Amino acid sequence: MARNPFVLRLRHCTEIGRDDEAYLTHMMRNTAVVSADRQLKVEGDQPTHVHVVLDGLACRYKILPDGRRQILAFMVPGDPCDFQVFLLSTMDHSIATLTPSTVATVSRQDIETALAERPSLSRAFWFSTMLDEAILREWLVNVGRRNAYERMAHLLWELYLRHAVVGKVGDGAFHLPLTQADLADALGLSTVYVNKTITRLRSLGIVETDRRQIRLLDPAELCAIAGFDAAYLHLRRFSEEAMEVFRRRRLTRI
Amino acid sequence: MARNPFVLRLRHCTEIGRDDEAYLTHMMRNTAVVSADRQLKVEGDQPTHVHVVLDGLACRYKILPDGRRQILAFMVPGDPCDFQVFLLSTMDHSIATLTPSTVATVSRQDIETALAERPSLSRAFWFSTMLDEAILREWLVNVGRRNAYERMAHLLWELYLRHAVVGKVGDGAFHLPLTQADLADALGLSTVYVNKTITRLRSLGIVETDRRQIRLLDPAELCAIAGFDAAYLHLRRFSEEAMEVFRRRRLTRI
DNA sequence: CGCTGCGTTGAGCCGACTCAAAGGTTGTGG
DNA sequence: CCACAACCTTTGAGTCGGCTCAACGCAGCG
Numbered sequence: 001m002a003r004n005p006f007v008l009r010l011r012h013c014t015e016i017g018r019d020d021e022a023y024l025t026h027m028m029r030n031t032a033v034v035s036a037d038r039q040l041k042v043e044g045d046q047p048t049h050v051h052v053v054l055d056g057l058a059c060r061y062k063i064l065p066d067g068r069r070q071i072l073a074f075m076v077p078g079d080p081c082d083f084q085v086f087l088l089s090t091m092d093h094s095i096a097t098l099t100p101s102t103v104a105t106v107s108r109q110d111i112e113t114a115l116a117e118r119p120s121l122s123r124a125f126w127f128s129t130m131l132d133e134a135i136l137r138e139w140l141v142n143v144g145r146r147n148a149y150e151r152m153a154h155l156l157w158e159l160y161l162r163h164a165v166v167g168k169v170g171d172g173a174f175h176l177p178l179t180q181a182d183l184a185d186a187l188g189l190s191t192v193y194v195n196k197t198i199t200r201l202r203s204l205g206i207v208e209t210d211r212r213q214i215r216l217l218d219p220a221e222l223c224a225i226a227g228f229d230a231a232y233l234h235l236r237r238f239s240e241e242a243m244e245v246f247r248r249r250r251l252t253r254i
Numbered sequence: 255m256a257r258n259p260f261v262l263r264l265r266h267c268t269e270i271g272r273d274d275e276a277y278l279t280h281m282m283r284n285t286a287v288v289s290a291d292r293q294l295k296v297e298g299d300q301p302t303h304v305h306v307v308l309d310g311l312a313c314r315y316k317i318l319p320d321g322r323r324q325i326l327a328f329m330v331p332g333d334p335c336d337f338q339v340f341l342l343s344t345m346d347h348s349i350a351t352l353t354p355s356t357v358a359t360v361s362r363q364d365i366e367t368a369l370a371e372r373p374s375l376s377r378a379f380w381f382s383t384m385l386d387e388a389i390l391r392e393w394l395v396n397v398g399r400r401n402a403y404e405r406m407a408h409l410l411w412e413l414y415l416r417h418a419v420v421g422k423v424g425d426g427a428f429h430l431p432l433t434q435a436d437l438a439d440a441l442g443l444s445t446v447y448v449n450k451t452i453t454r455l456r457s458l459g460i461v462e463t464d465r466r467q468i469r470l471l472d473p474a475e476l477c478a479i480a481g482f483d484a485a486y487l488h489l490r491r492f493s494e495e496a497m498e499v500f501r502r503r504r505l506t507r508i
Numbered sequence: 509c510g511c512t513g514c515g516t517t518g519a520g521c522c523g524a525c526t527c528a529a530a531g532g533t534t535g536t537g538g
Numbered sequence: 539c540c541a542c543a544a545c546c547t548t549t550g551a552g553t554c555g556g557c558t559c560a561a562c563g564c565a566g567c568g
Contacts, residue, residue: 092486146441188398232346
């Protein structure tokens with residue numbers, strides 16, 4: 001079992017051979033520990049490097065002139081931040097860490113070498129950006145057409161599955177060190193209302209929060225509230241634990 | 255001046271030489287006229303072809319089990335529908351025409367040949383999907399953090415610029431045969447409220463609608479309402495007309 | 509031990525929604 | 539070419555989900 005979360009993540013997309021893995025590991029030799037709320041890329045930048053989150057949590061976001069913020073994506077361990085760097089020369093959004101994180105910095109040159117010399121990696125990288133886009137589409141549905149309660153449930157399920165993919169869940173719980181303001185900006189809600197929504201989920205015994213951990217006490221119910229359909233994550237295989245929840249859900253419904 | 259809108263669109267992204275153009279024209283020899291409200295791809299499909307809208311209007315959308323619909327993108331003339339077909343084997347959303355359209359159907363094989371043999375086209379295709387993603391991000395900001403009035407203004411400005419890129423505007427006006435229900439589903443609003451928002455824009459003399467045409471009477475004001483920043487469209491050059499509006503806007507503000 | 513940021517709760521408000529019904533437009537078939 | 543049907547737009551009334559403002563509690567940290 002590979003320890004590198006980036007490899008784990010890509011393995012859910014496509015085949016990554018042993019030599020590809022070695023190549024990736026080498027590519028990401030250059031890692032750094034970054035504190036929370038540190039900007040990795042700023043809107044308007046002309047970036048020269050790609051970052052990969054190995055541990056911690058980062059986000060992609062835009063800020064309007066009057067300060068309103070919309071979070072566009074969360075980057076969990078294993079997620080590359082910005083392959084798009086290669087074609088869109090200036091950043092149209094910013095990227096920042098939300099918690100202390102370990103981040104690998106990969107030079108443009110290294111990526112280009114990989115693209116040129118390793119078709120399997122090239123394929124994996126593109127798959128990865130397509131997946132980002134698929135998640136973004138689901139977020140637009142979430143914010144555009146679901147109410148606060150459904151939105152929250154949907155986001156929690158998504159984050160649960162994405163953590164499961166890289167082996168970062170245990171007994172329905174995972175580490176989620178977001179503030180309620182962060183959740184609000186991801187869901188297009190106000191912080192006050194996020195609080196009320198979470199309080200409701202808690203009082204119904206559906207989730208439990210305990211110092212930066214979140215536990216899904218009734219995953220099937222949460223899944224039902226969200227109207228969650230995992231197809232958009234394009235997972236080739238679920239973690240056993242997530243599978244179990246889906247099975248239970250089906251039984252509940254029939 | 256190329257007549258193929260796909261070529262015009264790609265030229266705003268990257269260099270397209272004369273032989274590339276010939277190649278693209280050949281690639282899109284297979285065109286069809288499709289009536290309105292025809293599904294080109296359905297969620298769950300395993301598609302084998304890529305479509306390019308040459309004329310008319312199509313959209314990408316998802317429908318929730320209870321019928322709520324979110325439009326994820328409009329495809330104006332020159333827009334490819336789904337290069338992602340190549341990596342995500344099953345569709346996680348649907349694609350349909352909104353008006354009678356001319357659509358080119360390109361086989362997977364043709365695209366793969368282009369990718370393998372023509373690095374410049376390969377680059378252009380990827381740029382194109384990155385641009386889709388950039389627009390999607392801006393839509394998420396729109397729906398998540400702008401009110402109805404701002405949202406509408408922003409969408410109209412975007413559509414105006416995208417039509418300008420392929421030479422489909424004249425005197426501030428362009429053809430926009432959307433129903434108010436379509437606009438509502440793109441903006442995360444109800445049809446009734448879309449109507450009230452448009453009525454307001456009209457009564458303030460900012461836009462004018464006349465049988466499927468929309469004219470920006472006060473583009474500078476519309477731009478200001480939207481808080482529009484065109485960076486996300488990654489245009490290398492604006493159409494002269496759009497440029498003019500930006501110039502005027504700057505003058506207005508200082 | 510005090511400061512600062514985060515979470516929680518309540519009151520009141522308003523933007524956007526739903527329901528409902530009356531005009532307009534468009535397209536189609538006789 | 540007209541008549542009808544289907545769909546789209548417009549308008550009003552009433553409601554509610556989610557917002558803002560404000561205050562307080564709590565925890566972590568210097």
